[in-house]
Amino acid sequence: MANYYDIDDIITQEEFVSVIFQKAAGGVGIDPSSETDSVEVGSKVELPFWLAHELQLRQAVSMNVPACFNQKTRLEIQADSACVDLRSRSPYFYEFGCKIAPLVADRTIGPLLLSAFKSRYKEVLTKAHTAAYPAASKHLTILTKEETHLYEAAQSSMAAFKKWRMGGPRFQRASILGRKRKSNE
């Protein structure tokens, strides 16, 4: 677990996946539609990814392809990927895709992610270094987490450069200066 402390990685694993139980499970309240505290074989339940993954390792469930990678999304990405609102589908679209692809044995997810990122990357690139912040905010709302990070990396380095070019205070007081006296008193 290389990303054990990565908060994004943790939230990614909270995404819901629909699974079908292969074994009956008693004494668990994870199926809200069930009247008793047990899950029957063949029932379809939405579980967070981390739980579904663990259960699948024990062959208790089988995972379906999550809703954010359905046919409708794919068609939209093929049509005009730059305008698809991927954030509402899943803010961690790419990371989630990378995690889920090997588990659901769907070989088309990988290429889908790559082609979506490739074309959306261009959109981020053209907006990131030029557009003023408020003007681009509408565009920001459809970006996934990863794309937002990319966008902000470019924005902040450009803003830092502009600030430097405009000038301003040339010297910054080091934070440790002027503290010594206070601690003595």
Add this chain to the structure above:
Amino acid sequence: MAGQSDPNLSLFSAEEVEFIAEDEMVEIVPNLRMDALNFICGDFGPFFPQMATQVPLWLAVALKKRGKCTIRPPLWMSVEKLTQVLEAERDSQRVFEQLPFHYVEISRLLFDHARDDIPDVYMVRSLVEDIRDVRFHKVETNLETLNERALALKINNLSAMEVNIVRPFIGRALQAFYKHDSPELIPDQERISDRRPQVANNAARRHLRR
């Protein structure tokens, strides 16, 4: 060596890049008599009035602030030379003109501290700004060709500040492309069929590698 200011922003802040640029040498004409200065970075001087000598930019700026010298602007900082460079930059979509590695920082420092020593300072200033804009736009158009087969980027003659601006973005983008191109996600058959048509496409990518 890493920058100290903000580890998340980029490796170096603009101020740090400027600090590095202050080690570049410039020619000054002192108007005082002074013995040679012995520093860790080297010995400079002795200084005689009206005798031109080479010193680091930080020393030149310090002397200039005290009114002890005039700074001779570097050769590339003339209207003719810069006009030439600007035209060449506009003509070619791919090639970057050869300018000093720290031209953005040096010009900024000289505009701030030695305006009176630069002939046609307004013209020179707007030319430098134009050149920077044209070059940055070129970097952006070049970056559009970035894709999952690029493991690294090589752009010749890019200056320190220009590299510093795009560094966080390129780093992240390359990382993302690398992640999405992992063999676990892209099946091999698909990769091969994907590769074929891109033999022709390779030429487009090569533009970055000059």
